Every structure is written in structure tokens, then in C-alpha cells.
Amino acid sequence: MASDVCTPPDLVELFEGAPCGLVVTDEDGRILRANRTFCDWLGYTSAELSGRPFQNLLTVGGRIFHQTHWAPLMRLQGSVAEVKLSIIHRDRRPIIMLLNGVRREHEGKAYNELAFFGTADRDKYERELLKARQAAEDLLKEKTAAEAALHQAQAELSEAYETAQRRATFAEQMVAIASHDLKNPLTGIKMATDLLARGDRTAQEKRLFKHVGDSVQRANRMIADLLDLTVIRVGRGISVNATEVDLHTFTGHCVEELRVAFPHAELQHRSNGTAVVQLDNDRLFQVIGNLTANSVAYGDVTKPVTIASSLHAGTVVISVHNFGPVIPEDQRASLFEPLIRGADIHADLRSVGLGLFIVREIARAHGGDVSVMSDAVDGTTFTVRFAQRAVEVVEVVESCPPTGLMPAPERAGANGLRIRRGT
Template identity: 60%
Template sequence: MSAELFDSAACALAVTAEDGTILQANSRFSEWLGFSTTELCGKRFQDLLTMGGRIFHQTHLAPMLRMRGSVTEVKLDMLHREGHKLTVLLNGIKREQDDGTLYDLALFGTTDRDKYERELLNARNFAEALLQEKTATELALKLAQAELSEAYAISQRRALFAEQMVAIVSHDLKNPLTAIRMASDFLNRGERTAKEHQLLGHIGQSSERAQRMIADLLDFTQARVGQGITIKAAPLDLHEVIHRAVDELRVAFPAANLVHLAEGSGEACLDADRVQQIIGNLVANSVAYGDLQRPITVTSRLGQGRCEVSVHNHGKVIPEALLTELFEPMTRGTDQGSDVRSVGLGLYIVRELARVHGGDVAVSSCATGGTMFTVNFQPT
């Protein structure tokens, strides 16, 4: 190698004798260690190493060069003239000459390589931390899902138990309520004072309202726990069934002005008792929430592929957000008090009865037009 190429090489180069004495060094070697090339020549290479580097040179590096004739990428710590440490990678080769053995050394700085290795290590540590976090998160999610499933199963069992208890209690309440009503009717037939007739009337109305609540509870539990609400459909005159239902409801709700309108003609195949129950629940709802100073209109429609009944009242507008949930159990259109309000199952029962007849129920409510519930049945 020419002197110019040796001196201008991109790495630090040195030639040493077999004992480590530096015979030749280039400018890069000189710059890295802070010595002039003149100062370097005559120094032993191992004397420029840290204490650990000298021990490694004596026990490993020098023996390997002698026996194998070369070393590659040996990491060493050298000392700068001012005392700070410089880490290098050393490649060395043994060269035999007539006048003795020489060692050609090439040293490469590790600053960029160390930085790259640190970045790789940091990236690996970060990736491992993310993996551990992901694993922990997945485990926590599985535990949360298991707890949620268990809580859901418990809530389902509790809900089923509660509904079954409601069904049992509701069924058992029917007999004493029937006895109360029969007793009040019997007592009302005899000679009574005006006050006694009034009290007996209150007893009769209260027992009738309680029976309606119990009927709704029994239908609710049948729909949710049992096999669903059952019907016994038979041919009937829809207008006549609604007319009878309205007449009975006028007695149950004397403060309300009930009007029946009939449109069209023809027969339908429905369960008469269940149709009357639908009208009863819708009228009770209108009495509870409507304006009793204005009529509650019950309309039955038949013909031209239609078979439906509707109940209309004038009252406060049902909020838009509540319309979609109105037919769910325990949902009410307002918080106002009412003596005729039931347990919040009436509209749910109406929907279930409409569906078991092959139809459905809809509601509309606005300030000018009032509120209308429309139940359509599958036409015969």
C-alpha cells in the first residue's frame, strides 16, 4: 500500500512489531487518540488500551494473532491522550517478513454502530413491552368477559326467578280479589246509606283495577317466561265486539267521555276477549294520560284489506325519544300521577296481543292532532 493511501485511509491503521511496538500509524489513528504519528511510533499498542483491554490483549488477542494469524471485529476500549475512553473494532492480520513478524491492524469507530445497536435494543425492548401490555390487556379482557358473562347469567336467573314469582303471586291474588269483588257486589244490593254505597263503589273500582293489573302481570309472565300469550280466534263482528267493550269501559271510567266510531263492514277472525283487552288497556292509558275534558274516540275499521282499531285522546304530547320505547315493559309516557295507572305493562301487552294476531301496533302524537294508538290485525 502506498504511503498516501495508508495515511488517508478512512479507518485507523497501524503496523506493529510482534511485541506490540507501533512501527507505523496513519493520521486517522493519530486523530482518534490525540497523539502525533511521531509520538505513536515507539509506543506499544497494548499500552494504549484500558486496563481491561490490556488484560484481554495479553490473554486472548496476542495469542490469537500468533496462532491463527488473524482476528476480526474484536471490540476494544482505547484511551485518548486526555484520558477518555474510545471504543473500536479491530481487525488484525499477521505478516511474516525476512526480518521478523509484523501485525497489520485496522481499527473502526463504533459510535454509529453502537447508536444503531442501542436503537435496535430500545426498539426490541419497546416491542416486548407492547407485547406484554397486549398480552396483559387480552388477559384482562378475557377475565372481564368471563365476569360479564357470569354477571349476565346471574341477572338472567334472577330476572327469570322474579318473573316466575310475579306469575305465582299474581295467580294467587286472583282468588281473594274475586272474593272481595263478589262480596262488595252482594253488599251493594242491600239497603245501604249513601256513604256505604260510595265506599262499596270505591271497593269495586279498586278491585277491578287490581284485577286488570293482575291480568297484565299474568300475560307479561306468559309472554316472557311461558310459551307466549295464547288466543282462541273465531269469526266475529268487530264493530259489535268494540261496541260492547266501550259500553263496559264507560262503567269502569265514568269520568271519561268514550265515543265509538265504526267504519266499513264485514267479519274478522279474532279472539274477542283479547280484542276487548286491547281496547281496555288503550282506553285506560288514554284516561291516565289524556285530557278528560275532551272525548276519547275508539274507532273500528273493516274492509278493503284493513282490519284495525284505534284509540285517540287529546293530552300532552309523548316525547319523540320515548315513542320507540313506549311498548317496552315498565315504560310510561309521563310521570304524572293517576288513579287508573297500572304497573306499566298495558302497552306491552297490547303489542304482544297484536302480534299474536298477526299484526302490530303503532302510535303517533303531536300537539295539534293528539295521540293515537292504532292496532292492525291480519285480515281474514
């Protein structure tokens, strides 16, 4: 009956085509059977491996490890798990495999049943894990270095901020000194000069008093510019106190005062339409005065300087035109920077080079800007645009006297203008 019992074909195929290498050896390590998968991996046939000592398939190091480690473990504990071995292919190249084995006894004989697994995918996975770990460690180092650099930058920024605060405080102190300790003596000089000039004086004395008065005015103007520069530098910006202003009337009033300051120059005022706007009239006078002084200083005083005022689509436009030397194109952008001078001209009208810078900052404080155009035919024109938001003219009742302030909204005042607020 026993001779009629055979292994079912599906079990044989399961052994031969298993996804791992399967090997059975006797107790001495001679191969009794190797499946097709193991043979294909090593390039041998099953008949070529049958009866061959298994350790002959190992490298020298593998043989030593077989004799000293896993073979004794098989005898002592009856199994080994995940032993990594280098097995020699037929073409003499090593193949890394993992070995799991058990020792079984059958009919008084011991057999070693060995299962081999390829490690290519596992090694690749392990390499990827090591690579990812190294990348994570590198990122951690970079993060640590970035955090250290950030802390350092924050410390430097904090120190720089404290230094800037100290400088700002010092600048504010200098502003107070300039406004009190310089302007007050100049006011005293001006008052004393005016008193002395009232009496009967010779022509030469009158000229001297006039020179003193003009020098005081120039000094006051330079102090005002320096004060504005200091306020801008400490981050406060130009202050603006907007009030309702009849643009053309106020501009005409400014031009009248400037004619007194510049008697040797011909100043003309041109206006377009009627405009009641909201601007800081003191700053507006400063803009017109600085641009006019600049035109008189650098332009051709034998030809008129034209100051124009207009309102276009809610934008106040003030322009000052003169004939004179052309401003080179590469110098126009830097004209509005502080302490920049357009040319070496020696005149009483020269300042410390802040006039155009102050004009630009006043324009920006009103939401506008300043530009310049200059050529040999049309001359030089500085144009300031203010973005004014609140006042429109509704009806002109009668002509206006020369005043710069307008009445409250929605009523007719003494200047004869009826106005309303817009947006």
C-alpha cells in the same frame, strides 16, 4: 531483479480505500502502516500515525484490555476476532470499533495485521433489536394481563349469569304464585259478589256490590300487568298469537265494552276504510283498553275520547286522542317505561304505572312501536303502529256483524268478507 518488483496500483488503492480500517504493527505494537480509511476515521494523516504505539490511541480501559487480553492472545494463538475497543479520535472523542487481527511472521520478524470496523450501524441494529425485544416482552405482559382480565371477566360473567338464572327462576315462581294464589281468590270474590247482587238489595247494597266488582276488576288488571312485566323482565317478551281480525269491527267492539267500564266518559270510534289484518286480538284489546283508560284518567272527561283505527301501507294504526293537560316534552320519552306515572291523579282508574309500558311491548312484539304527541290546541294523541304482514281485503260482499274473528283465507265467511293472504 527484486528491485524491479513493485505493488500494482490497484492493490495499493484496495488497501488504502478499503471499507474498513487496516493497520500493520510490529510485534511491540508500533504502527508501521495505516490505510486512508483508518486515518480519516481518527482525523490523522498516515505520517502522523506511523511509528506511534497503537495502544496510545486507546482509552485507559482499552489499554488495560490490550495489555491483559488481546495482545497476549495474538502472541499465543495468533489471532483475535471481534474485540470491541474505544479508540480516541484526534479531537479526544472515543470511537467504538471492532478489531479482527492476525499475527504473521516474515523474514524472522512478527507483524500484527489489524482490521477495524465501525460499529455505529451495528450498535443501532442491536439497539433496535433490544427495543423490539422489550416491546415484544411488553406486549406479552399486556397479553398475559389481558388474558387474566378476560378469565376474571368470564368468571364474573358466569357468576352473574348464574345469579340472573336464579333470579329468573324466582321471578317465574312469583309469576306462578301471582297467577294462581291471587287470581283464583279474586275470581271467587267476583262470583260471590255477583250471586249476592242478584237478590233484592237496597240501593246502598247495590252500590257496595258494584264497588267490590270494580275493585276486583282493577286488581285483575294490575295482576295481568304485573304478570306481563315479570315475563318481559325474565327475557321471554310479550307473547303474540296472531289471528285474522276485522280491525274496525273488533276496535268498535272494544269501544263498546269500554263504554260500559267508563260510563262517565264519552268514547267515539273512527275508522278509515276496511281492513282485515293478522294481530293478536286479546293484545289489541289490551292496547286499546290501556290507552283509553289512560286518556280517561288524565284527560278532560267533559270532552270526547276518540279511538281511531286504520290501515296504511301494510301498517295497522291505532290512535287514542283526548283533551286535557299537555304532557311536558321532557316527560314523553319516559312515559313508556315501567312504573312511571304522568301526574299525581287519584282516581279509581289508576294502576301501578305499567299500562303504557305494556302497550309499547305489545307494539314491539308485533314489529311496531308507540308514540305520543301533546299540545294545548290539539290535545294528546297516543299512536300505536303494528307491522301486519298477512291479510288484505279483496272484496266486501255485505256488511259485517260485530265479530272479531275472520274466516280462513280464500273463502267468504258468515261476516260477508272475502279475504286473501298477502305478504
